[in-house]
Amino acid sequence: MRKLLLALYPFAWRERYGEEMSALLADSPPSLAATLDLARGAVRAHLHPLAGTQRAERARSCVVGVLGCFIAFCFLGAGFAKTTENFDYAGHRHPVLGATHNVVWVAALVAGGALLLAAAPLLLATLAEARRTRSVALAKLIAIPPLAVAALIASLGLLVIWLDAGHRHHVGVVGWLLFVLCQLAAIGSGYACWVSPRAILRRVEMPRHAYELSLPALGVVAISMAVITLATGLYLICVVLDASRLGASANGPGQLIDVTTSIAILLAGMVFLSAAALVSARRGLLAMRAL
Amino acid sequence: MRSNDPSLLVLTSLADGAKHGYAITQDVKAIAGVTLGPGTLYGALARLEERGLIEAVVSENRRRPYRLTGSGAEALREQLTAQERVVAVGLRRLSSARAAA
Numbered sequence: 080m081r082k083l084l085l086a087l088y089p090f091a092w093r094e095r096y097g098e099e100m101s102a103l104l105a106d107s108p109p110s111l112a113a114t115l116d117l118a119r120g121a122v123r124a125h126l127h128p129l130a131g132t133q134r135a136e137r138a139r140s141c142v143v144g145v146l147g148c149f150i151a152f153c154f155l156g157a158g159f160a161k162t163t164e165n166f167d168y169a170g171h172r173h174p175v176l177g178a179t180h181n182v183v184w185v186a187a188l189v190a191g192g193a194l195l196l197a198a199a200p201l202l203l204a205t206l207a208e209a210r211r212t213r214s215v216a217l218a219k220l221i222a223i224p225p226l227a228v229a230a231l232i233a234s235l236g237l238l239v240i241w242l243d244a245g246h247r248h249h250v251g252v253v254g255w256l257l258f259v260l261c262q263l264a265a266i267g268s269g270y271a272c273w274v275s276p277r278a279i280l281r282r283v284e285m286p287r288h289a290y291e292l293s294l295p296a297l298g299v300v301a302i303s304m305a306v307i308t309l310a311t312g313l314y315l316i317c318v319v320l321d322a323s324r325l326g327a328s329a330n331g332p333g334q335l336i337d338v339t340t341s342i343a344i345l346l347a348g349m350v351f352l353s354a355a356a357l358v359s360a361r362r363g364l365l366a367m368r369a370l
Numbered sequence: 371m372r373s374n375d376p377s378l379l380v381l382t383s384l385a386d387g388a389k390h391g392y393a394i395t396q397d398v399k400a401i402a403g404v405t406l407g408p409g410t411l412y413g414a415l416a417r418l419e420e421r422g423l424i425e426a427v428v429s430e431n432r433r434r435p436y437r438l439t440g441s442g443a444e445a446l447r448e449q450l451t452a453q454e455r456v457v458a459v460g461l462r463r464l465s466s467a468r469a470a471a
Contacts, residue, residue, distance in 0.1 A: 098432045099390070100408055102433045104408060107408070116408060120412060123409070123413055
């Protein structure tokens, strides 16, 4: 557990003190107080990066941080889309409900576009480096995210084909297996899309102009996430105040919770992730000024 | 710095020579009765190192020792002298109050 908490410290911190802290943990008897102290130290280390940390390292941390938040946010966004997929009628009847739903979709498109814009210069620099060094490992790292996303799309495609083949009302064992496969593929592709760029950024020294394009675009991603969060909050208020019957309808896995609770849980996650993305983006932009 | 400030405790611990992380926690526990957690200890070590008050000693071992720098010793002396003055005044006033009562 304590070794895992060490992984929460910033990369630069682990590079400098990781070995020593591991040795200290090996010497000390485990205790709850020490574990909590380690967790608190990790938060403080993120809030106050080491002064000696290279600006480029801070820019890298920003990319990895915002990307990680965005990927996790996508899962919550998918949950929101799934929860509200049949609410068109309510959206037409209630202007604010409809408008907030539209804002969520527009901001999601802006965030997706900004993310592609942020990724483009970094990807081009990585491709140039891979070609220059003829590094097979780098080429594999570049190939992992598109392959993971392709696997996710393929598994979703299989599920849709199965459902369209007359199994919508009786999903069956195969349908459930495909559903589990889709869930695993989603988690796996999300993880791959985060880990692979992180490994690339540690290997490749990105040129300054790549960060100059990438970091502001990541700022737009973080702002879009905050807009989606605000719109989801407004949507939840509308559901509670004006669509209580809709809000009380069963929702979630196994229909165990209602729509209101479902959106509230998603909103709590969105608030945390958009705040973390905004903090990370701000630090990246500050680091860029000094690059 | 307060008397139980982790940075002051670490500086005090290093006043008699270089120590690694575990030795510092044991020493601080012995001299002040304070248990420094790993996050707090390395937070203090990082701050002190950034300010040039301590420095890491080259070591082959994973347990890297730290020692006071010249300015670290000077900063520690200033802090302890300032606290000593407060302690002396406090004790003197307590004695006067007791005598008056």
